[in-house]
Amino acid sequence: MNNFVHPQAKLGQNVKIGHFSVIEAGAVIGDNVTIGNNVTVHAGTVIGSNVFVSDNCVLGRWPRPAKTSTVKVDQDLPPLVIGDGTTIGACSVLYRGSTFGTEVMIGDQASVREKCVIENNVVIGRGVSVENQVKIGAYTKIQTNAYITAYTTLEERVFIAPGVTTTNDNFMGRTKERFKFLRGPHVKRGARVGGGSILLPGVTVAEESFIAAGAVVHRDTEPAKLYVGVPAKVLRDVPEREKLENQD
Known part of the structure; x- marks a missing residue:
């Protein structure tokens, strides 16, 4: 054998483990799980089936x-x-203390820190960084190289385009005062944030807001409005046909 499975690890039926992988004590792995080469499953980790x-x-x-x-x-x-039916891309790092729902898709080289809650059917794209204590609602999609800062909330069916940056610290780490105000953005249900946009600390992006590519959101937005520019300003309403309630 060229991998190591601790005697106190629990493996379900039809578990396949690649070369040079390590399964530590107390890990629990469900049925029909495939683990690739050179994977480390740390102690106590729970992996669902499929x-x-x-x-x-x-x-x-x-x-x-x-x-x-x-x-x-x-x-x-x-x-x-890690919930049933989840797929985890190559070279991804998932920290202890986080919970993933079912049918989550995690792209290659993604990182998710501790104390995060990721609900069902979320997509976390290639190279995405999710910091600690983040909440991500069901069916939300985060695309390549987005940065989700600590203490951010993304509600269900949010869309985060490639290269989006979220921030949580107006003081940039130089004063102790900052800890009283440390807060990431709150992106509400059905909102869409375009490529390369920046969300400043503590802003609320309202339901169905549409943030155009490259915008800088420095204030709370209104529901179902299209925002553009630096700083972001309202351009027009989001068309009715594009709202979640009108999708098949």
Whole structure:
């Protein structure tokens, strides 16, 4: 054998494990799971049934901040939980303390930090970075190289285009005062954020708002309005035919 499965790990039926992979103590893996080459499943990680894990992934990693970091590691973090039918792309890193629903798609080289809640049928694209304590609602799609900062909420059926940046710190780390105000954006149901847009700390993007590519959102938006520019301003209403309620 050229992989290691700890005797205290629990494997379901028809589990396939590639070369040079490690399954640590207490890991629980459901039925019909495929684990690629050189994958590490850390202690206690729970993987549902019919999950596909590509090569070189790290699942259930403990946070390890820099010595100068203000982030403190919670020693009581629960295990990583991955729901049934999820697909995890190559070289992805998913931290301990996060929970993934069913049928989630995670692209290659994505990273999801601790204490995140990702609901069913979410798509997290290639190279996306999701920081700690983020909530992502069902059927939300986040495309390639987007950055989702800590303490962000994306409600259900939100669309985040490639290269979107979210921010949470108006003080950029120089004062202790910043901790009282640290807050990521809240993007509400059905909102769409175009490529390369920037959402500033604490803004609320209202239901069905449409943020055009390259816009900088510095204030809360109104529902079902199209915003463009730097800073973002209302251009027009979102057409009725484009709203979620009018989709088949």
